[in-house]
Amino acid sequence: MVFRLHDAGPELLRGVLLEWGWEEYHDRRWEQEDWNFHCMHNLKTMRATFGSSLYDFNPKALILPDNFTRSWLSNTRVRGSPSCYWICKPVDLSRSRGIFIFEKMRNLLYDCAVVVQKYISEPLLISGYKFDLRIYVCVKSFHPLTVYIYQEGLVRFATEKYTLTSLSIPYVHLTKSSINKLGPFYHAPNERVVGRGCKWTLGKFRHFLHSQDVNELLLWQRINNIITLTLLTITPSSPACHNRTELLGFDILPDVSFWRSTRNPH
Structure with a gap:
């Protein structure tokens, strides 16, 4: 198994792959398509290449x-x-x-x-709790760009109510389950809407959107745009390989203004 890290790549990832017995790609030893895993970093070029009006979703x-x-x-x-x-x-x-x-x-x-x-200091809250969406994506090809977005996923909650007066408490600001499962209120019933623990399915989130009279179609169209625009930034530098399939996780954090713009008019 051969891995290829673009622009050096994170040392932690390199160390793990080498420990597992993988070999690192080198252009003097391997052909252009002789790799099984490719990691790239291109977020810095998004605004510079396409403009801040289009790429306005990345802090x-x-x-x-x-x-x-x-x-x-x-x-x-x-x-x-x-x-x-x-x-x-x-x-x-x-x-x-x-x-x-x-x-x-x-x-x-x-x-x-x-x-x-x-920091996005005005996130959208549910019953006073911060949350984000984990969207799973399969990229079957970059040439042409072929993307499949999984219809199910996760909604991850912080386990303490959001406030900017407690910047040092991770259970207020971070939504990762690996952090919140250690918090003092992880097993507490919280508010009735959120319930126990710190996760929903996207199916449950859709049901919540309907109860709040939110334009779900517009919401997912914007999420799809974020995913597509992000993938387009790395398409030119991605080799045209038939053996390449990327499985990606996108973390989407809706803010207050994003929510207001998706409410159905009365």
Whole structure:
């Protein structure tokens, strides 16, 4: 089994694959199509290539320390404007480990490569709890682009009610189940709408949308657009290989304005 990491790739992934006995692709040893797994990073080119009006769904982000400009972060908050919050994520960790949210520059402390993104401080809430959608996608081909979106998936909830006064509590701001299953309210009945635990199926979420008079078709059209536009950014650099099938998970975080625009008019 041969793996290929674009632009070096995360060291954690390389180490795991090598430990499993995989071999890393090298163009002097292997042919162009002699690989089984290919990992790429292209999010930085989205806005620059296609414009911010089209690619407006991805929060502003920096990869640190390579792109670190303290003045850039400082100047994003204009005097007299509302507070601006940021979320810091280690590059080589998974399951929300090492993530923290900050407002003051003095609180940005890190000892490894991280991604800093503008925090979505007004997420859509259900019964006061933050949530996101995990959408599963199969890319059968990039040339031509052929995408299948699985109709079922997950809705993942934080297990403590959302507030910006508690930035250090992960069970308020993070929705990953690996984090929230350790929280003190994981087994509590929460609000009646959410119930126990921290997950719904997408089927249950659709039923909730109907009860709230939400235009479900418009919501999923926008999600489909996000998935398609994201995949289009890597299509030009993806080799035309017949042996390639990508299985991807997209995390979609609706915000308050997104919700308002999908409500059916009365």
